[in-house]
Amino acid sequence: MKEWFAIIMGASLLVLMIPILYRIIVGPTGFDRILCANVIGTKTAIILVIIGTLFDRVDMFVDFAIAYALLNFVGAIVVSRYFNRTVPLQAMEKAKAKPRRRAKA
Amino acid sequence: MIDTLASAVLAESANSPGWFLVHAIGVSMGIVGLIFFLGTAVGVVRFPDFYTRMHAAGKGDTLSTMLMLTGFGLVMMEDFSANSWLLLLKILGIVLFIFITTPTSSHALMRAAFEDDEMPLGEEDLNKLRKRRAKPKSK
Numbered sequence: 419m420k421e422w423f424a425i426i427m428g429a430s431l432l433v434l435m436i437p438i439l440y441r442i443i444v445g446p447t448g449f450d451r452i453l454c455a456n457v458i459g460t461k462t463a464i465i466l467v468i469i470g471t472l473f474d475r476v477d478m479f480v481d482f483a484i485a486y487a488l489l490n491f492v493g494a495i496v497v498s499r500y501f502n503r504t505v506p507l508q509a510m511e512k513a514k515a516k517p518r519r520r521a522k523a
Numbered sequence: 524m525i526d527t528l529a530s531a532v533l534a535e536s537a538n539s540p541g542w543f544l545v546h547a548i549g550v551s552m553g554i555v556g557l558i559f560f561l562g563t564a565v566g567v568v569r570f571p572d573f574y575t576r577m578h579a580a581g582k583g584d585t586l587s588t589m590l591m592l593t594g595f596g597l598v599m600m601e602d603f604s605a606n607s608w609l610l611l612l613k614i615l616g617i618v619l620f621i622f623i624t625t626p627t628s629s630h631a632l633m634r635a636a637f638e639d640d641e642m643p644l645g646e647e648d649l650n651k652l653r654k655r656r657a658k659p660k661s662k
Contacts, residue, residue, distance in 0.1 A: 419546070423550055424595075427595075430557050431557075434557070435564075436564075438564055438567055440568060441568060449577075449632060449636040450576060453576065453629075453632055454567060454580065456580075457563065457584045460621060461560070463592075463617060464588060464592060464595070467614070471595070471599070476599060476610060477606065477609070480614060480617070481613070483617055484616065484617055484620070487620055487621055491620075494631065495628060497632075498632045499631070501635040501636070501638075501639050
């Protein structure tokens with residue numbers, strides 16, 4: 419029963435990842451892409467536990483899942499720091515140097 | 524799908540009746556997590572704006588991951604040996620880690636997008652969108 423639960427969960431996760439992959443490919447801005455990549459990375463931790471169930475080595479694959487979740491978090495933080503201009507929000511509101519571009523509808 | 528899972532749970536718990544409740548709770552938590560992830564997928568595709576998409580992805584992703592991992596941890600429990608407890612503890616550690624880090628990374632990404640002049644859609648943009656969507660239907 420553990421095997422059937424794991425197989426059904428893994429297959430549903432893979433099917434539900436397709437719309438998120440669509441957003442990664444189509445996404446208008448880079449932030450959409452990195453956000454959806456973050457979602458898929460979080461789901462990969464679950465899929466690692468599922469693979470561990472199927473191979474009957476969950477104790478080993480759980481460690482992989484921990485490492486993957488950590489790397490995923492570090493990746494998201496690094497990308498957001500890279501795009502961040504590190505201007506304090508109050509200074510930015512005070513300056514209002516240029517009109518902000520609106521997102522395309 | 525749920526029928527298959529329920530019959531499998533029943534067949535398994537005939538051997539060890541004490542674990543039926545724990546396994547049933549684990550399986551139902553996994554299914555509820557899948558439903559939340561379905562909400563995330565639909566929201567990520569259909570919402571018009573980066574910030575609304577982030578709303579769907581951040582919340583649904585965190586809760587569905589936590590539910591699914593906890594459900595798996597409960598389904599893994601077979602006996603009260605030290606190995607089972609260690610496994611459950613490790614999985615709960617991942618759950619705690621994800622509970623802390625996914626909202627943090629969502630917040631950092633939102634802040635980066637806001638400072639990169641990515642503005643949310645206003646009222647007139649939404650009206651334009653509605654008009655554009657209404658046109659092909661009328662033709």
